[in-house]
Amino acid sequence: MALAPKFAGQIFAESRQPKAVHSLELYLDYVCPFSKKQFTTVYQSVLPLVRNKYAGKLQVVFxxxxxxxxxxxxxxxxxxxxxxxxxxxxxxxxxxxxFEKQTEFFDVNVVNEARNDTYKRLGKIAAGVGIDENKFYELLEISDQPGEGGALNIGNGVTNDLKLLVKYNRLVGIHVTPTVLFNGAVEGSISSGFSKEDWEQWLAKNVV
Known part of the structure; x- marks a missing residue:
């Protein structure tokens, strides 16, 4: 499935190369333990391999x-x-x-926390990777005042983009996380338990 330019940051591809031939899409949830397991292996072991061996042949989409x-x-x-x-x-x-701080956002750790306070904690993580914490929070903060015309479901600065992402995922009927698509089709052989060696073997077989 195509990706809107505004979401291009979700793609890992070697920018010096022409359009990738193959597409590997990872459907992940930030509070899913199995998503964390797969992401960690991909981030630490697979992306460097893609950069060094499969540049111009494969793009990875989060x-x-x-x-x-x-x-x-x-x-x-x-x-x-x-x-x-x-x-x-x-x-x-x-x-x-x-993902490294995933458990801090599990149910038990947020149940008594106000929504905007959760955003503030997320802002600390964003700041840790060099993102302006104030601008980050401004996009997410929910006002406690009614909006235009007395509207009460006013959303925040990312609500419309969130709706688009949900629509995309519904179109392909994804339910379980993680789910992997290869060239647009569900690749059931790839599990969250895939090791570095499993990924190396799978890529060598499928990305040609």
């Missing part, structure tokens, strides 16, 4: 997949969108930093 049974999933993915708006080149680095 697809943000909200899992709504964890309310904080929406908030963390809003944070990802804020990064895409402010510093798209920092998206993967921010995602890595957020």
């Amino acid at each position: 697809r943000q997949q909200i899992q709504p049974w964890h309310p904080s999933s929406t908030l963390t993915h809003e944070a990802g969108i804020a990064v895409l708006k402010l510093a798209p080149n920092k998206f993967w680095e921010f995602s890595n930093a957020l």
